Amino acid sequence: MSFASRWLAPRLHRLKERCPQLDVHLDVTDINVDLRDGQVDAAIRYGSGHYPHAAAEQVLEETVTPVCSPAYRALAGGLAAPVDLLGCTLLHEDRMLADWAQWLARAGVERSHRARQGPAYSHGSMAVEAAIRGEGVALGRSSLVSDDLAAGRLGAPFPDVRLQAERGYDLVYRVGAGNDPKIAVLRAWLAQEIRLFLETRFKADKHS
Structure with missing residues (x-):
């Protein structure tokens, strides 16, 4: 849900521009829908890459690194070294295995x-929003914090220390549908968006 609201949805207008005849219906759910019944053409799942009765292609690996608001960083004395984080309020995302203990x-x-x-939150977007409000330092997933880093709402005090998340984002569709025109358009659009995202993330890291 966090990925859909913070990364995917704000970019969907460019898919419509790329393919005006394509009607996009975005259904955000934590339930793994059955793609075999023809009701859903494709899904983007945060998972291991292996799904029963479906084909999958990884489209984005996920990393995590500490993020906080510029005001909080100033109040924390600038955060010159990772050990300084032990004096901060650490914000957690429940169920994320790539946690603070691993990053530290x-x-x-x-x-x-x-x-x-x-504090701990059920969704990563909630932890990110708390960090934007200046409530502490979140271990932000790269896809969820990229726009906020670029806009200056967040900063990454240690951008070179990234921890690989346990899962990535996969494009999932019916077995045998890899050459379907709709899947091909979606695949190409995602590849373009991810290239842009990675370029933007790198620039944001350099200025954090």
């Missing part, structure tokens, strides 16, 4: 009970 270990910070403390 990657950054060379000794194990601390602080890695488990702080």
